[in-house]
Amino acid sequence: MTTLFTRIIDGEIPGRFVWADDVAVAFTTIAPITDGHTLVVPRAEIVELTQAPDDVLAHLTRVARTIGQAQQAAWSAPRVALLVAGFEVPHLHLHVLPAWDESSLTFANARHDVPAEDLDAAAGRVRSALRDAGHGAHVPAALDSPAI
Template sequence: MATLFTKIIDGEIPGRFVWADEVCVAFATIAPITPGHVLVVPRAEIPELTQAPDDVVAHLAVVARTIGAVQQAEWGAPRAALLVAGFEVAHLHLHVLPAWDESSLTFANARSDVPAEALDAAAERLRTALRTAGHTDHVPATLGSPAL
């Protein structure tokens, strides 16, 4: 059975995509810890980090670093944070978010009350910033599509 993330990648469930390539996609979470929080997810259904091939882990890390650098600059955050937990969905995913301090980096701070318009605006802001930073080739044509 397809995971929730596979259903998002396949377009069965709406997503707010900011990145897409042959190995992975990145889309906004519906419960952000901070504005601009996205998930970097391999297209392949890999249950967790420790089961991922080295080349996939390396690729996800590079994409997370790229997105994190843009988030950090766009939101004026002192750091970009990377969290890997994976208890919510059994499909490997990296949480990448602008961060201002370590105490805020907890899923207890995830907000499920953010209006759809605000989630859309943050994702579009990140998409624009990724294009400006030279990553146009990996920013999908529309917010709702993982295709390039």
């Protein structure tokens, strides 16, 4: 069965894309714990972390680090958090988010009432920081498209 994330990648459901390459995409979540909270997702439907081939997992981690560096630049965050849970969607995804302290790093703090324009602005900040860092080749041409 096609996952929710595959439907986002395929353009059936809207997404706010900040990264795209042949192996992975990254888009901001609609329920961020902190501004700029981004999901790094393999294009292949891999159910969870332990099922990922080594090369795919290594690639996802490199993309997550790059996204995290952009988040630190965009929000002046002292740290970046990487969370892998995967219970809400059976498609491997890495949560990457700017972080100021450990106590806030819980999905209980996810905000479900963020206005669309604020979500767009946060995605725009990540995209700009990625371009500024020299990763423009992987920033999709349009916010709502995983095509580069």
